[in-house]
Amino acid sequence: MSTSTEVVFVVAVADLDIFSQRFILSKFIMADEEDGEFFRLFADVPLNPPEKRDMCDRCKRPLSVCLCAHFPSKYLQISTRVHVLQHPREESRLLTTVPLLEVCLPPEKLVIRRGRRFNSKTDWPELHKIMTKPTTLLLYPGPEAENIKKMDKLAPGEHYDIIVLDGTWRQAKDIFHNNPFLCQARQVQLEHDHISEYVIRTQPNSKSLCTIEAIALSLSVLENNDEVAEALIRPLRALCKIQLDHGAVVHFNKDHQDEILLRA
């Protein structure tokens, strides 16, 4: 057995609990007589339980990078219901912004569905049920999209349902084109002059927003309350600052990169 194999093995096993460690070690002893002596030595060593990083119960992040000081002290009171259709690859990406939303919005006001195709009425009954309501909006830009600022104010007791596609721009486009039923909803877009503060990921152009920013600005319009936008964007700003403090680099949007290339 080479030295590098030993190092990789020890590092991998050290992350497991003591029972898993001993089980794996005993299997290795049985499986490989030639290297048995090496592993037998380890099997009798009392192993310490792995040191787990303390996690914050609320934001589910390690305590050293907890964002709770930047979240609202309690769930934001909103009437709109937000439906996020999340591309499956987005969930696994580090630094996706939807978990920030989950801390800020009450669970009954935020529904997250993961997948690429939602066309089946049997699999997604609640989503299909709201599609024909005049108060259901699909936030997706396009020539047919209405300005969200021009939506009617609703009577007390009524609420908007807003559907947002979460992923990279390509993934969002993929969901839009693979789910033609989404066009039953009123398509709306944001006209804004907000410059994305999500500087740790490249945005396609200077008008692009990340998911939480798009939802924040939409909610502030539909709820007629600017504080909602600020309350949702504050934790995003803090997240980016922490990442930059830990060595992340600022990602300029593609427009900005093109501008630099033209100037060069």
Ligand SMILES: [Zn+2]
């Ligand atoms: Zn926290």
